[in-house]
Amino acid sequence: MNYHTRKWIKPEDLNPNHTLFGGRLLQWIDEEAALYAIVQLETPRCVTKYISEINFVSSARQGDIIEIGIEATEFGNTSITLTCDVRNMMTRQTIITIEKIIFVGVNLDGKPTRHGKTKIEFISDRLKPDL
Numbered sequence: 001m002n003y004h005t006r007k008w009i010k011p012e013d014l015n016p017n018h019t020l021f022g023g024r025l026l027q028w029i030d031e032e033a034a035l036y037a038i039v040q041l042e043t044p045r046c047v048t049k050y051i052s053e054i055n056f057v058s059s060a061r062q063g064d065i066i067e068i069g070i071e072a073t074e075f076g077n078t079s080i081t082l083t084c085d086v087r088n089m090m091t092r093q094t095i096i097t098i099e100k101i102i103f104v105g106v107n108l109d110g111k112p113t114r115h116g117k118t119k120i121e122f123i124s125d126r127l128k129p130d131l
């Protein structure tokens with residue numbers, strides 16, 4: 001799994017217990033996962049369909065740096081299934097795990113549309129000139 005995005009925990013990210021607010025973390029994850037799905041399905045029209053059980057394993061505090069890892073585990077006809085792991089960058093301790101986040105590619109009318117993708121693609125490969 002690649003941990004592409006890092007976040008520095010600031011005062012506005014905290015809950016009344018002075019630890020990272022769970023809602024803020026879920027917002028970051030949804031954004032990160034949406035961008036991952038957009039890149040993999042090569043369409044800006046992706047919607048979050050389903051998020052599985054969320055396990056808050058540990059917390060983070062102000063000043064901590066966390067990193068968000070996302071990976072595709074399954075390509076359906078119109079959907080893509082992702083898995084997510086968030087960890088403390090310094091200690092590598094897991095903060096949250098989400099087994100499944102499912103995005104669906106939709107057309108202009110918001111209806112599911114086939115994406116034709118079957119495996120993870122890397123932008124560097126897409127940019128390679130045809131031989």
Ligand SMILES: CCCCCCCCCCCCCCCC(=O)SCCNC(=O)CCNC(=O)[C@H](O)C(C)(C)COP(=O)(O)OP(=O)(O)OC[C@H]1O[C@@H](n2cnc3c(N)ncnc32)[C@H](O)[C@@H]1OP(=O)(O)O
Pocket residue numbers: 034035038043044046047048049050075076077078079080102104106110111112
């Ligand atoms: C190039 C760069 C541009 C950059 C550009 C800037 C981008 C800047 C970032 C913006 C990022 C925005 C990201 C927005 C992220 C949101 O906020 S989306 C908002 C929250 N989500 C929604 O509002 C979705 C509401 N739901 C719906 O509209 C409909 O349910 C959907 C998603 C269109 C699906 O419709 P449906 O009739 O239920 O579909 P159905 O045909 O039954 O199933 C479709 C697929 O979903 C799967 N599915 C259905 N139900 C379930 C379920 N309960 N569990 C699991 N899977 C299911 C099916 O298995 C199927 O998968 P495939 O087998 O085809 O692979």
